[in-house]
Amino acid sequence: MKNVMLCAGMLLLTGSLAARAAESREQAYAIGADVDTTGHVTAIQVEQNVPASIAAVLTSAVKQWQFVPATRNGQPVSAHTFIYAKLQALPNASGQYDLHIRFAGNGPKFDRAGRQPPYPREAVHKRQAAFVILNATVQPDGRLADMTVSDRFAEWPVSASFKNAALKIARTWHFIPEQADGQPIATQVRIPINFTLRDQILTPEQVKILREAVRKETAAADAEAAQPGIQLPSEQLVALDSPLQPGAVATIISAP
Known part of the structure; x- marks a missing residue:
């Protein structure tokens, strides 16, 4: 996060x-x-x-x-x-x-400590940021299946290299599944993944998109007023059918 x-x-x-x-x-x-x-x-x-x-x-x-x-x-x-x-x-x-x-x-x-997605080389050179969504199913054995990656913001399409990087790291992730009546069960999840750099270059339109996304998250959480600087949308996992x-x-x- x-x-x-x-x-x-x-x-x-x-x-x-x-x-x-x-x-x-x-x-x-x-x-x-x-x-x-x-x-x-x-x-x-x-x-x-x-x-x-x-x-x-x-x-x-x-x-x-x-x-x-x-x-x-x-x-x-x-x-x-x-x-x-x-x-x-x-x-x-x-x-x-x-x-x-x-x-x-x-x-x-699940635990992503030390398992961040590999950053595409051309994106590092261009100082690009990207925001994607991984949709998948956590299986009873903890592995991910049915994985797809899409743009988080329709007005901010990202290159295939970012999506491939997200899929590559997701194949290594392992979850602790939920249980019902003592048995592990499959759960569909939605996972935002942020690709960001310390000295990334953002266009004025991208800055506007990020600020609007954070404004909506802040309002939904009934949080305090926006902090100085450009905050980034969260990476909170969402279980779609818990x-x-x-x-x-x-x-x-x-x-x-």
Whole structure:
């Protein structure tokens, strides 16, 4: 994810935050969750490298959320999914920070650490950026199938070299699938992939497209006003047919 995100672990050392800058900070987390036949979250698995203070906040928030339960043969069944949550630290009037924990989706989980798509050589030379969408199916064994790549923005077509690079790296990815009634299941996913460089060259029209995309994402997330500079659209995975659909997942606010 290329948006500027500061590690929440550096923000939250105890139960409160010292106000050092009047700007919001954000970090995303993938949280394992067991959901029963009534749609309630019964168990949560936060990754071990998450500080205990942050894990406690995330656990408290996620346990308040509820889902439309998974079904099999028309009957509700227990399920396991991965909830994507965003923790935002927003400055308040008292000079400290409020913590906002927002539901960002749920679905299979995968790890792209160290496995970024290869950047096309001619694009590096021309300092080009590109934004594509990978549509695929996460199979029960965790591999991807039925992969297709398309332009993320209709008004910003990208070359075949970017799409081929996305397909090449996607063939190496492995997911932890969702489960229903104790069995791994196939899930269709939509994965935005951003190709960006530190010194990329953008046309005025491309800058306009990016700013409009971020404006829409910001409005949809009910986030703060746009930050200085040109932000980039997120790379949040979207599960198109997860067996669990969000029911009551309102943003949780925790004040220090």
